[in-house]
Amino acid sequence: MKKIIVSTLAVLMACPAFAGMNNPNQGSSWTMWGLDPYVGLRGGVSYTNLNYRYNGQKESMTDTVLQGRAALGLEVCDKVRSEVEWSIFGKLKDTHDFGTAGSVDVEAKMQTLLMNTYWEFGPYQIVRPFAGLGAGVAFTDVKRSGNGIERHGESKARFSAMGTMGVTFDMERFAVDLAARYNYVDINSGLHNFGADVGIRFMF
Numbered sequence: 001m002k003k004i005i006v007s008t009l010a011v012l013m014a015c016p017a018f019a020g021m022n023n024p025n026q027g028s029s030w031t032m033w034g035l036d037p038y039v040g041l042r043g044g045v046s047y048t049n050l051n052y053r054y055n056g057q058k059e060s061m062t063d064t065v066l067q068g069r070a071a072l073g074l075e076v077c078d079k080v081r082s083e084v085e086w087s088i089f090g091k092l093k094d095t096h097d098f099g100t101a102g103s104v105d106v107e108a109k110m111q112t113l114l115m116n117t118y119w120e121f122g123p124y125q126i127v128r129p130f131a132g133l134g135a136g137v138a139f140t141d142v143k144r145s146g147n148g149i150e151r152h153g154e155s156k157a158r159f160s161a162m163g164t165m166g167v168t169f170d171m172e173r174f175a176v177d178l179a180a181r182y183n184y185v186d187i188n189s190g191l192h193n194f195g196a197d198v199g200i201r202f203m204f
Helices: 004-020
Strands: 036-054 057-075 078-098 104-118 127-145 150-171 175-184 191-204
Touching: 036 078, 036 127, 036 175, 057 104, 057 150, 057 191, 104 150, 104 175, 104 191, 127 175
Parallel strands: none
Antiparallel strands: 036 057, 036 191, 057 078, 078 104, 104 127, 127 150, 150 175, 175 191
């Protein structure tokens, strides 16, 4: 965890420095296939609902967790951008009664790797709403334990999809994004994650 925090702080400090090297009156100092690249960092809070089935019963395991996201993307045009995003979610912890099995503790950790596309709309130059869709894979680790039951853990890679809506504040060299997101992961009887985050994108 310390290594992740240190690395994130280093990127946060380095990105404005590189972005600031460009002439603010020109476009990006370099492009990839004619497209403008960017790096995005995001953080926020999310509510996770894991529909967990055990001992013939299904219960909703819920928790509020922190989330962090890092993205590498390309601006296709003024209205469209695409990116690859890596997300890390805090550990879900919840306890429910599963009939004759009694009280069962469930813990779930998750990371996602998604390909996202966003559409910005509206006539405004600085403040614009956006909507986005993404799909990829989620890496999950789910464990259960309790009195009188065998401890069990299962790690899986499963399909994940994301939908988002928000607003961006475009400052040319960087942009601030406020977003509400929904993530679905195809594990157990379905994992649903509802989150909100604030992020910053540095254009190069």
